[in-house]
Amino acid sequence: xxxxxxxxxxxxxxxxxxxxxxxxxxxxxxxxxxxxxxxxxxxxxxxxxxxxxxxxxxxxxxxxxxxxxxxxxxxxxxxxxxxxxxxxxxxxxxxxxxxxxxxxxxxxxxxxxxxxxxxxxxxxxxxxxxxxxxxxxxxxxxxxxxxxxxxxxxxxxxxxxxxxxxxxxxxxxxxxxxxxx
Amino acid sequence: xxxxxxxxxxxxxxxxxxxxxxxxxxxxxxxxxxxxxxxxxxxxxxxxxxxxxxxxxxxxxxxxxxxxxxxxxxxxxxxxxxxxxxxxxxxxxxxxxxxxxxxxxxxxxxxxxxxxxxxxxxxxxxxxxxxxxxxxxxxxxxxxxxxxxxxxxxxxxxxxxxxxxxxxxxxxxxxxxxxxxxxxxxxxxxxxxx
Numbered sequence: 001x002x003x004x005x006x007x008x009x010x011x012x013x014x015x016x017x018x019x020x021x022x023x024x025x026x027x028x029x030x031x032x033x034x035x036x037x038x039x040x041x042x043x044x045x046x047x048x049x050x051x052x053x054x055x056x057x058x059x060x061x062x063x064x065x066x067x068x069x070x071x072x073x074x075x076x077x078x079x080x081x082x083x084x085x086x087x088x089x090x091x092x093x094x095x096x097x098x099x100x101x102x103x104x105x106x107x108x109x110x111x112x113x114x115x116x117x118x119x120x121x122x123x124x125x126x127x128x129x130x131x132x133x134x135x136x137x138x139x140x141x142x143x144x145x146x147x148x149x150x151x152x153x154x155x156x157x158x159x160x161x162x163x164x165x166x167x168x169x170x171x172x173x174x175x176x177x178x179x180x181x
Numbered sequence: 182x183x184x185x186x187x188x189x190x191x192x193x194x195x196x197x198x199x200x201x202x203x204x205x206x207x208x209x210x211x212x213x214x215x216x217x218x219x220x221x222x223x224x225x226x227x228x229x230x231x232x233x234x235x236x237x238x239x240x241x242x243x244x245x246x247x248x249x250x251x252x253x254x255x256x257x258x259x260x261x262x263x264x265x266x267x268x269x270x271x272x273x274x275x276x277x278x279x280x281x282x283x284x285x286x287x288x289x290x291x292x293x294x295x296x297x298x299x300x301x302x303x304x305x306x307x308x309x310x311x312x313x314x315x316x317x318x319x320x321x322x323x324x325x326x327x328x329x330x331x332x333x334x335x336x337x338x339x340x341x342x343x344x345x346x347x348x349x350x351x352x353x354x355x356x357x358x359x360x361x362x363x364x365x366x367x368x369x370x371x372x373x374x375x
Contacts, residue, residue, distance in 0.1 A: 005241055006223035021303040025257050032250050057219055087215040095305040097350075116305045117258070117349075120250030124242060131220050132235040137213040147212070 008034035015040050016047040017062040044068030048076055055084045063094040071108045078109035078145045089130035109145025111135055265300035269341055276338045286326040308347040311359045312340045315366045322370040333365050
C-alpha cells in the first residue's frame with residue numbers, strides 16, 4: 001500500500017482534563033496534528049453533557065478529576081443507553097503508570113492508555129492506532145467495552161507475525177521461550 | 182455492524198484479571214465489531230468501513246509536524262517548570278529560618294505549598310506533587326501554628342529543594358524518599374489524633 005496522509009481535519013476530538021495547562025497543550029497538539037475541531041472539558045460531568053451535544057469522533061481523558069473522574073466518565077460513555085455512540089475510541093492520558101491503574105482503565109472500557117508526560121510521537125501513534133486498529137467490542141456480564149484481550153495481530157505491525165515464525169527448536173528460532181497464548 | 186454471541190469464557194488461565202470473572206463462567210459473551218467509521222472518514226472512502234484491523238499502517242508521519250508538536254510541548258513545559266521553580270524559591274526564606282533554628286508559623290507555608298502542589302499538578306511532576314501533598318496533609322492536621330516537628334518540615338523542604346535529584350518516573354530511590362516522607366506524616370498525624 002502506498003504511504004498516505006489521512007485527512008484528520010474531518011475529525012472532532014474531545015479532551016477532558018481538570019488542568020487548564022493540559023487542556024491548552026493537548027488542544028494545540030491535536031490541532032497541529034491536523035484534527036479539525038477540538039472540544040475541551042474540565043471534568044467528566046461537563047464532558048458527558050458536551051459529548052451528547054457534539055458527538056466527537058475521538059475522546060482523550062485524564063483519570064483524576066472532580067466531581068466525576070475519568071474512569072466514571074468512560075464507564076458512563078460505554079454504559080449510558082442515551083449515549084449516541086458507545087463505541088467511540090477513548091484514550092486515557094494519565095500520570096499513573098501502575099499496573100492496577102491501567103487495569104482499572106481497561107475494566108472501565110478505555111481503548112488505549114497513554115502515560116504522561118506525553119510526547120508528540122506517542123500521541124500521534126495512539127490516535128492513528130484507534131483509526132487503523134479499532135478494537136472489537138464485547139458485552140459480557142456488566143461489562144461493555146473494547147475486548148480486554150489484546151490480540152497478537154494488534155501488536156505486530158511491521159515485523160514477522162507469530163504465525164510466520166518457525167517453531168521453537170528450528171534453526172531460525174533464537175529465543176528460549178514460546179508464547180502459547 | 183456485525184455481532185456474534187457465544188459462550189466463550191475469558192480464558193482458563195490463572196491471571197488476576199481472569200480470576201475476577203471466575204464466578205461468572207456462565208455469562209454469555211457478545212462480540213460486536215462496529216464499522217470503522219473513522220478510517221472511512223479520514224480516507225473519504227466508505228468502503229474502508231469494513232476494515233477492522235490494518236495489518237500494516239499506510240500512514241506516513243510528517244517529521245516536520247512532529248517537530249512542531251515536540252517544540253510546543255518543550256516550550257509549555259519550560260514555562261511551567263519556571264513557574265514551579267519560582268514558587269519553590271519563594272519559600273526559601275522559611276526554609277533558611279527553619280535551618281537556623283527558627284519556628285515560623287505554619288500558616289506562612291500552607292498557601293505557598295498549595296501553590297507549589299498546583300503548579301506540580303499542571304506539570305505532572307509526581308515527586309513534587311507527592312512531597313507537597315504530604316506536607317499539606319501534615320500542616321492541615323496541626324493543632325496550633327507552631328506545634329509541628331521541625332524535623333518533618335525540614336525533611337519535606339529538603340526534598341523539595343533537592344527535587345532535581347528525584348526521578349520523574351519514580352525510580353526505586355525516589356520511591357523510597359517519597360514513601361519515607363509520607364510515612365513520617367502518617368505516623369505524626371495518627372499520633373496527634375491518638
